[in-house]
Amino acid sequence: MNLQQLAVFREIMKTGSVSHAARNLHRTQPAVSASLKALEDDLDMPLFIREGRRLIPVPEAHYLLSEASGILDRLKTVEQNLGNMRDQVQGSLGIVAMPGPSSYLLPEFISQFTADKPQVKVTLATRSSPQILNLIAAQSFQVGFCDAAVGSEQEKLFHNTTIPCTCVCAVPKSSPLAEKRVIQVKDLDGMPMGVLQPSHSTYEATKAAFQAQGARLNIRIDTQYFLPLFHFVEAGQICSIVDVLSAVSYQRSRGDASKIVFLPFEPAVPFGYSIVVPHQRPLSRLASSFVSSWQSWVEETIAQPIK
Numbered sequence: 364m365n366l367q368q369l370a371v372f373r374e375i376m377k378t379g380s381v382s383h384a385a386r387n388l389h390r391t392q393p394a395v396s397a398s399l400k401a402l403e404d405d406l407d408m409p410l411f412i413r414e415g416r417r418l419i420p421v422p423e424a425h426y427l428l429s430e431a432s433g434i435l436d437r438l439k440t441v442e443q444n445l446g447n448m449r450d451q452v453q454g455s456l457g458i459v460a461m462p463g464p465s466s467y468l469l470p471e472f473i474s475q476f477t478a479d480k481p482q483v484k485v486t487l488a489t490r491s492s493p494q495i496l497n498l499i500a501a502q503s504f505q506v507g508f509c510d511a512a513v514g515s516e517q518e519k520l521f522h523n524t525t526i527p528c529t530c531v532c533a534v535p536k537s538s539p540l541a542e543k544r545v546i547q548v549k550d551l552d553g554m555p556m557g558v559l560q561p562s563h564s565t566y567e568a569t570k571a572a573f574q575a576q577g578a579r580l581n582i583r584i585d586t587q588y589f590l591p592l593f594h595f596v597e598a599g600q601i602c603s604i605v606d607v608l609s610a611v612s613y614q615r616s617r618g619d620a621s622k623i624v625f626l627p628f629e630p631a632v633p634f635g636y637s638i639v640v641p642h643q644r645p646l647s648r649l650a651s652s653f654v655s656s657w658q659s660w661v662e663e664t665i666a667q668p669i670k
Contacts, residue, residue: 370435371384455649459487459494463606524658525635530633532551532605572632593623638658640654
């Protein structure tokens with residue numbers, strides 16, 4: 364018994380005639396008759412009593428019709444769903460990202476990406492960069508976005524695409540420093556600063572930049588993520604060296620109410636973002652399209668001046 368035989372059988376049950384079924388299925392009458400006979404042979408039982416040209420279904424045929432209809436309708440649904448997945452208008456996205464992008468920029472991007480895809484379901488989680496690598500290695504999410512991934516025991520469990528950039532300097536809009544075009548290390552000598560905690564790569568890079576210029580790094584506030592630092596910058600209490608996407612996220616969320624100016628910083632403090640996906644779990648067409656689009660958006664965004 365196969366799907367083609369079930370389709371022929373259902374059409375015969377609907378029309379009550381081999382000839383009518385053949386016409387509806389755009390097949391020859393002998394081909395339909397042969398398909399019905401093959402089905403009866405496979406089941407080792409007759410499905411119809413033949414009285415001249417009439418076909419009278421036996422009770423077992425009515426049971427088979429209900430089952431066959433369920434199978435064929437389910438198959439049609441599967442074909443439609445796969446077609447929607449092929450066209451990237453149906454499916455699911457599981458994304459885990461670090462706090463900065465996941466608070467504003469990533470939801471905004473996902474909203475635009477799925478605007479014409481009402482059947483796409485999205486899960487967006489926020490975790491620290493080390494947690495993101497663990498979750499992607501465990502195949503708990505399709506896509507991760509974090510600080511540039513460094514070597515780890517799990518690096519063979521995910522694919523990593525790195526997007527390099529350099530940090531910018533966040534200064535209060537009320538500060539005289541806001542009038543400068545570029546902030547130099549000497550401009551921040553001894554000034555209260557906000558930094559990430561020592562475990563983060565930017566801490567050592569910022570510290571090294573100050574030491575190389577003989578300037579004093581006066582740390583007043585340290586946090587786990589960049590975004591909390593902006594409250595202290597707004598209050599005029601600190602300046603801070605931050606990543607570009609956190610700066611863009613702040614500016615877009617505050618708009619004209621922004622109280623911070625973001626300026627180029629010299630010498631450069633390197634930074635980078637990683638898009639990570641599971642090594643052992645191939646991406647769907649939808650997820651692949653999302654990764655490609657998000658990477659292009661990030662690269663274009665960090666290449667533009669922050670307004």
